[in-house]
Amino acid sequence: MENISLSHILTVTALNEWDWTSRIIFFSIALPGYLLTVVLNATLIMIIAFEKALHEPMYIFLCNLCVNDLCGTTGFYPRALVYLLTETNRISLEECIVQGLVIVVYAVGEFTNLSVMAVDRYIAICRPLHYHSIMSPFTVLCLVIFLWAFPCFASLLAILLAIKNPICRYDINKLFCENLSLVNLGCRQDISHGIFNGWMYISMSILIGLVLISYFKIILACRKSKVNQEKFFSTCTPHLISFLNYVACSYFDSSQTELRTKTLSHTFLSVIFLTVPPFINPLIYGIKLAPIRAKILYIFRSSRFKNM
Template identity: 75%
Template structure:
């Protein structure tokens, strides 16, 4: 294995066409967005953690999703905000690798968490009498552990692949580092890279098809029962919106892998940051508004000072 030197300085070119006014304007939206995303996710985590009535599988998985979202935005926003305030958009190779690892773990964790949540909803609606027996505390703990172990495994495998090849280019065409961008810097490519990336693609495709099949069975089950339909609209719609939103965000990987140039530089930059900014912001909003117990708790928190 040819290990590369860690002394390389990489240049982020995503903001090359942006003037200072555009940078400040985007920063004025990005910083409040970052802080608000932290507040929304942290609030949902604390509500679920401190409210014993919410210590159920669905809410535990939701809490885990919010924790994963906080990890993702922490890996993206601080460095992106720094780029916006400085005209020297550079990052060391070591920092790029660390950021790439965090972002791959986040993206994999997001998709895996939503897949596990689809399993939970399938059992709750299609096999309600066996739900508490199947989704025991041990099962929930095992699934949460699987989400993080699997995400870390995929992240380490993907980033280790980028360390195999020496780099000949030093321009990152995104606002952040991830393993496909790092692979595009390599001097050469071989069949091993294709095997690893193919393995990751197959896993993600399997999870995607698995969720779609789960929801197909849920929809078929809802046709037979009014109670199931109510449960679907109250608990499944938020999850389905989050899943489709994350899937659309992952489409940027295809542009990076195949160097597709159908989009302008600015459009590609915005497309690439969708998965890192939109799901973490929308997830707590969607679930907080749609899920009755969480909505009730939020309303109680804000109305209590008025009652006093």
């Protein structure tokens, strides 16, 4: 196996057609968006971590979702902000590989988190009497390990397969690096990439199937029970919105990848899955989940009284 050299400098071509005014406008939007995303997710993480009443499986999984969102946004935004303020748009191969690892962990981790959260809601609504025995501390620990172990393994395998061949191209057509970008740099592609893509497609299909089956059974259980309906609207609605939002954003990214155009709209649509879900998720859960909403309101009221 002939590995590629790690001394190459790559060029991000997604911004080649952008003038300086467009770069400044998008920078002025992206920077506050990044900072606000960090603040929102960090707030939810701290509330769940320090509030003992929220140390339950649903909130533990939500905390991991927020950590994963921070992982994805931090892997994308800082480098993108540098691109917007410079005209070279260059990145070393080492940096590209690291960014690819982080972004693939985020992309796969979002599906694993949302699928585990769906199963948790299914057990809570459809099997409430057995919930605490099924979702024991050991089970929760195993699920949290799975939430991170599977994305990390998939990311490492994806990047290793992507960089195993020598490269003949030095242009990245997206605003960020991921495994497909690295694969496209190679002089050749072999069957291992197709096998990996097939494995990932099957894995993601299984995770999506878990969510769909869980919600199908939840909806059936809610038809004749007002208590279950209240649980559904209070705890399942934000999760369902987050899931559909991420699936839609991922679809936009994959569709733009197939088109391989370099227009401004293509660049915008290709980064939606990295920018919109991490921003929307904490807002949805912060507004819809009563315990978190109450804690946020308490913090704001306390800070107001201290300032008076």
